[in-house]
Amino acid sequence: MSACTRCHGQLEHGDLRCAICALPAISLAATERQDRAKVLRCTDCNAAIAFSPAVQAPRCAFCGATMAIEQLVDPLEVAEVRLPFTVDRAAAEASLRGWLGNRGWFAPSALRDEAVLESLTPLCWAGWVVSAQATVAWTADSDEGAKRSAWAPHAGKVPMRFESIVVPASRGLTLDECRKLIPYYDLRRTEPVGDDFVESFDAQRSAARVHVQRGIEATARTRVEPHIPGRRYRNIRVACLLQGQTTQRVALPAWVLAYRYRGAAYRAIVHGQRPEVVFGAAPTNWTRVALVVLGALAVVAAIITFFATR
Amino acid sequence: MRFECGQCGAALSFEGVRTQTCPYCASPSFVERPASSSRPDPVFTVAFAGDAQWARAHLDRWIGRRMIIADSALKNGSVDELRGIYLPAFLYSAVARTDYTASIGEHYTETETYTKTADDGTKTTETRQVTRTEFRPLAGVHLGYITDVVVSASAGLDHPTFARIEPFELRQLRRHSPALVSGFIQEEFSREADECLRVSRGAAIDEVGEEVRRFMPGDSHADLHWSTKVEWESLDPVLVPVWVFALRYRGDRPPLRVVVNGQTGKIAGKLPLSWWKILLLVLGAAAIVTVIVLLILHLREPPP
Numbered sequence A: 001m002s003a004c005t006r007c008h009g010q011l012e013h014g015d016l017r018c019a020i021c022a023l024p025a026i027s028l029a030a031t032e033r034q035d036r037a038k039v040l041r042c043t044d045c046n047a048a049i050a051f052s053p054a055v056q057a058p059r060c061a062f063c064g065a066t067m068a069i070e071q072l073v074d075p076l077e078v079a080e081v082r083l084p085f086t087v088d089r090a091a092a093e094a095s096l097r098g099w100l101g102n103r104g105w106f107a108p109s110a111l112r113d114e115a116v117l118e119s120l121t122p123l124c125w126a127g128w129v130v131s132a133q134a135t136v137a138w139t140a141d142s143d144e145g146a147k148r149s150a151w152a153p154h155a156g157k158v159p160m161r162f163e164s165i166v167v168p169a170s171r172g173l174t175l176d177e178c179r180k181l182i183p184y185y186d187l188r189r190t191e192p193v194g195d196d197f198v199e200s201f202d203a204q205r206s207a208a209r210v211h212v213q214r215g216i217e218a219t220a221r222t223r224v225e226p227h228i229p230g231r232r233y234r235n236i237r238v239a240c241l242l243q244g245q246t247t248q249r250v251a252l253p254a255w256v257l258a259y260r261y262r263g264a265a266y267r268a269i270v271h272g273q274r275p276e277v278v279f280g281a282a283p284t285n286w287t288r289v290a291l292v293v294l295g296a297l298a299v300v301a302a303i304i305t306f307f308a309t310r
Numbered sequence B: 001m002r003f004e005c006g007q008c009g010a011a012l013s014f015e016g017v018r019t020q021t022c023p024y025c026a027s028p029s030f031v032e033r034p035a036s037s038s039r040p041d042p043v044f045t046v047a048f049a050g051d052a053q054w055a056r057a058h059l060d061r062w063i064g065r066r067m068i069i070a071d072s073a074l075k076n077g078s079v080d081e082l083r084g085i086y087l088p089a090f091l092y093s094a095v096a097r098t099d100y101t102a103s104i105g106e107h108y109t110e111t112e113t114y115t116k117t118a119d120d121g122t123k124t125t126e127t128r129q130v131t132r133t134e135f136r137p138l139a140g141v142h143l144g145y146i147t148d149v150v151v152s153a154s155a156g157l158d159h160p161t162f163a164r165i166e167p168f169e170l171r172q173l174r175r176h177s178p179a180l181v182s183g184f185i186q187e188e189f190s191r192e193a194d195e196c197l198r199v200s201r202g203a204a205i206d207e208v209g210e211e212v213r214r215f216m217p218g219d220s221h222a223d224l225h226w227s228t229k230v231e232w233e234s235l236d237p238v239l240v241p242v243w244v245f246a247l248r249y250r251g252d253r254p255p256l257r258v259v260v261n262g263q264t265g266k267i268a269g270k271l272p273l274s275w276w277k278i279l280l281l282v283l284g285a286a287a288i289v290t291v292i293v294l295l296i297l298h299l300r301e302p303p304p
Helices: A089-100 A175-184 A205-223 A286-308 B052-065 B072-076 B159-165 B193-215 B275-300
Strands: A036-039 A050-052 A057-059 A116-142 A152-168 A233-261 A264-271 A278-280 B002-004 B011-013 B019-021 B028-032 B078-117 B123-152 B220-248 B256-261 B267-269
Touching: A036 B002, A089 A116, A089 A233, A089 A264, A089 A278, A116 A175, A116 A205, A116 B123, A152 A175, A152 A205, A152 B078, A152 B123, A175 A233, A175 A264, A205 A233, A233 B123, A233 B193, B052 B078, B052 B220, B052 B256, B052 B267, B078 B193, B123 B159, B123 B193, B123 B220, B159 B193, B159 B256, B159 B267, B193 B220
Parallel strands: none
Antiparallel strands: A036 B028, A050 A057, A116 A152, A116 A233, A233 A264, A264 A278, B002 B011, B019 B028, B078 B123, B078 B220, B220 B256, B256 B267
């Protein structure tokens, strides 16, 4: 794989320009040419042909043949490697049961025993794993040095190394669900992609750059926080100059569970590598909620009465 | 510059263009020529998205939307000239390092005391909350890549006009090939690369200015000054598609010249206006405003 000469980011096969800094990645072949006029000929009937916008290729007006030319490559992104599942089906189900039994007093007490597991699907969700060196310029308002206003402006510049930032591109999981899973993956061990349960990316290659850029900026915004003087801050803005960015398309394992409790369906997610990471929706025992609310109201009423009658 | 037609051998003139359609056999020819510094070979090409009818439909829609103020004769205008041209341009990118200084405004609220005079002349003192802004100086740096600046390299189309039909969707950029331009007019590069580099830098620095404005913290800012250093510049010849129309609508007037973005259909042109229509429109608006004002005044007046 070659690298861009300006930003040292990796170039992919078929890239005409660098995806990060837009430096052209092709050079013109210096061919021996003489000054003369030529016509483009139909490969079928040898007539002179012209480019047709409708088919985005030269088309012969006489025989209707279309000449094959280099077409734009903008494939859907596809995972290159995946992280292995270390939580198997039984363990995923067990951790769901454990989680259901641990939902607290507001959840129905029969939840653990009566919940019916409807489906337990292994899902390799799609994401980019990005590493890059960056210089991050930032501005923010903070309480440090504030005078009459509660805020004072600050600015700075810090070098940062982004190591294996996961930027989600999942169709099946929400961004929020992905964010909860990301911190618990072991990104060092990868295996080749099989054809099973691997999700396709929710982006084409040309759109990937914007997603990845936003992901890095979001990470940079959190990472500059310790560099901002003061205790409170707002309006954090960052501008990143990325160098040597490498991007890997990875499939990350998770178990998606659907369970049913007394007629209603709920969804929960179990991490594919750490069985203790479980989250999702659980039913609420409204009778207990009502009891607590009534109890609280009764206590408040009692206190008011107590003070009012003194 | 004259060459023989590649199909029938008739003599064709290639003045300022690299393609030509033979008037005898209707074959589209293109010229192969060694690249030189003043006549570079395009590296990329953005292809036409539609044919002449597609361009005409965009033009009709553009005129139709403006018919309320445009010269009525446009409706029956005839197309004198309609050409699909691959326009020479330069694609610029660079690393931009910017130093800025600005005055950042931070809001704060203050309690203000004021005196209120009632209808009967009695004075009372009251307080109210007012928002004020405190300005603080800020200096810093901004960094980034400038990626998609395109400037016209055609002497026939100046950069301001070109900027009005921008942007081109550069994700659709293709490697240049004669197969993409065959049958259309490929205009020869007619502006010097040095001049285009200067124009590109100007456009790039304007773009950085927009970004620096968005980069400022605080509730508002003023006195923003920035100086940008560009490094690692690249300037590459590209071809972009435009349709050029000449629409004749009155015998005594020069035809209306319109440029259409051949990829997106965006249009730039100076539409002939009908002053009568505008006058009527203004008078109509003034009449409506007058009626509303009179109505309000009438309603506010206490009943006799």
